[in-house]
Amino acid sequence: MNDLTNHQQAVELLQQLGLKEYEAKCLVALSRLPKGTAREISESSDVPRTRVYDAIRVLETKGLVEIQHSNPQQFRAVPIEEAAKTLRQEYESRTDTLVEAMENIEPTVPASDEEITHEVWALSGVTPIANRTGQLIDAAGQEIVLIIGREEVVTEELLEQLQTAQNTGLSVLIGTATDQLREEIHAALPEAEVFVSGLEWLNGSPSARTDETTISRLLLIDQNTILVSSVQETETGAIDTEKAVFGRGFDNGIVVIARRLMASGLRPAADPDVPDE
Structure with a gap:
């Protein structure tokens, strides 16, 4: 068979x-x-x-x-x-x-020069979401905050992109759902700031949530662009395809709240967004 x-x-x-x-x-x-x-x-x-x-x-x-x-x-x-x-x-x-x-195909509508203030898009599939994650990381100019909720998110390509970003002087903060995953990423990126996120619902523990949805990744680029992806476990126990929403041009209030949540669990002294006392 x-x-x-x-x-x-x-x-x-x-x-x-x-x-x-x-x-x-x-x-x-x-x-x-x-x-x-x-x-x-x-x-x-x-x-x-x-x-x-x-x-x-x-x-x-x-x-x-x-x-x-x-x-x-x-x-x-x-x-x-x-x-x-x-x-x-x-x-x-x-x-x-x-x-x-x-x-080489001419656009039917000329590109607009207007500044984008706020937009949100949806995307499905592990490969497209991984590609978009890499694209956003490569386009970062100041800071990358990445929270990893599932071990499957961590690939050699992702680690190489994060290492490259760090080598160019960008601030790279990586949060994980478990100590084991933190140790694995720290071993691959010894110079990166890797911490266990304080967002307990990332662990996917049935006692910590009422549905079968697990956060895969949370990404914040330059405190302006956000990507959130998740997977859902079906009734048979199989994992449904990864789905994500991402956007940019968010107003400052939303970004501040998102960043504070994502940095939960990080020592203040290691957070570049927290001024030294």
Whole structure:
């Protein structure tokens, strides 16, 4: 059953990377054989034999399959690592072309020069939210306050971005929901100010909340831009997708309150926003 699931997943992922269904099925079938004829590929992949040749021809042009011109012809897939590299390069090439094309499209409405005073947007998905978090961190000019409620938020890329920000002289404050997570982040960023946040509801303990929502991350950039994300546990115990709201241009009162909440648990002497006595 697990092998069938892996087979189906491989076919679906190859289709997401640009292959058509028969092409994906033939490539997966060949990956399980040292080599094979069109008949053997058809029997293994449930692709009609007459369509195998067309699929193999496309796979060969993409550099994913090799052909032995014998009688009958024999086919074999390139090594998995080589195939992955080829697909990655093609995917990145298409992405670069897409970015170039979209950047060259003339806007239908000219950009406004008006200063944004207040805006709030919503975003869903772990990858988009992680990308937006990184974008906001990279754009910081003075201070980054990040509260981490879930261990999954901490990635190598995030740690590198925070380290880079700190190296450029920015104030970086990192709060965590647990002592263990604080120690892990401190080990990765020994020069950063890492503390256990006083926001107990970040821990996600059933006794501390009435619903199944857990805060994933709270981010405040330059006391002006805020991002808050959360996940919700379903009735089956699975974790629903991460969702976030973020905005900028907040009035000073909201920012002050948000920052005081986020810095809860931080020693006043270590808080750059608190003047020395």
